[in-house]
Amino acid sequence: MKTLTLAALLLLSTKSFADFSEKIIGDESKIQDKDFSKNNMERLHRGHNEIVLTFDDGPTPGVTDKILDTLKENNVKATFFVIAEKAKDQPELMKRILNEGHIVANHSLSHHALKDLSFFSWKKTVKKEVLDAHEILAPYMTNSKNFFYRAPEGAWDGKYAGVLNQSEIGKQYIGPVLWDIGGAVEFKDGQYLQAADWACWSKKITVDECLSGYLYEAKKVKGGVVLMHDLRTQSAEMLAKFIPALEASGFTFKNLDDVNWNK
Template structure:
């Protein structure tokens, strides 16, 4: 329990050891986990580019290794790239040195593609353990303040639109996904996320929200 549950409660509920919400008025951050995906990530990047939105991608290291051109494109188009570990496994079920090894491997892969070492980390499912507070000092751990269950196809695009637009507030970090190949996800779920975002991005702009990367939000926070 000390290894897993208490750190999870501290980080998720109290925000200890993790950044989960900004403070600046009318500023929000879109974040995408589990990619890159050869089908959905290019579609998402096209959409973000059309709306001039810069986002943050927490990529899985082994997928970055398979699709380096997509990582390079994310970087070249101004998005921030963070680490979601080398494989998408729960931190509660891995030894701390296994987690660290995966993080280091993923960071090296990303650095080899874009020439910069990532500084931001989101543990799969947000499940932190006690060692996440002490063995990864060079990473800023990022969680979220708004999620809409977009890893499942049920509800389609409408579920994403309602979930975001009915609940979004200044400072929100919005959790979404551009890959549906992880455990518990529906493979076609990102299609509905992208369709929903076509409406969401127009509406948040009309409401006066400014979409920023996580590093920008953190700079404005402190």
């Protein structure tokens, strides 16, 4: 569930795994200037006052359900990057995600971060983690016209794309999809400038403090793809406050499929 903030995002207009990687970090002027034909970057959809909520590492009984309740109450659709092995054990939760209009996306088979892989077996591992996961998740992926993949810990290498794009399913994937908001905890001069839910809970940061970090960053970058995790109840509690706070600040909600990637 831990995430790297600096991994490159790889999205091509051909809607397939990108074959190369490029990092564009810290240059705010480039954020609204994305050109997918030249690769995307960590910053997905900043600057439009639109929020895309994404939840990783579920489904988790007692947490995902609470998140679904909150999304329903607020009439917001989100994307769940689920771990396929967990999804297998939670068919009812998976059906609920689907039936309530959310996007189910691929966050690997077992959350094996694709780094430090053996020279002899990396291809097998990559195919297993992405394509075997797809087989399990495919029945739940019908709410989206696209298949989305997010890499555990943001770990990716351009050479994986070459292997995945050899399969018909792999070619149809967009990914790895990263995030704009929620990558790390940063505290300065008495204020959380950003926050990441998993790190908040492990550092014993309160729900309200963590929320303040998410809100600060959302306002600063004027919206984008938000990373949260449906692993701990605190994240569900935070979401119940986060959505109304975002609305009060003038943000609107979109789902990954609704994002005009070329804007």
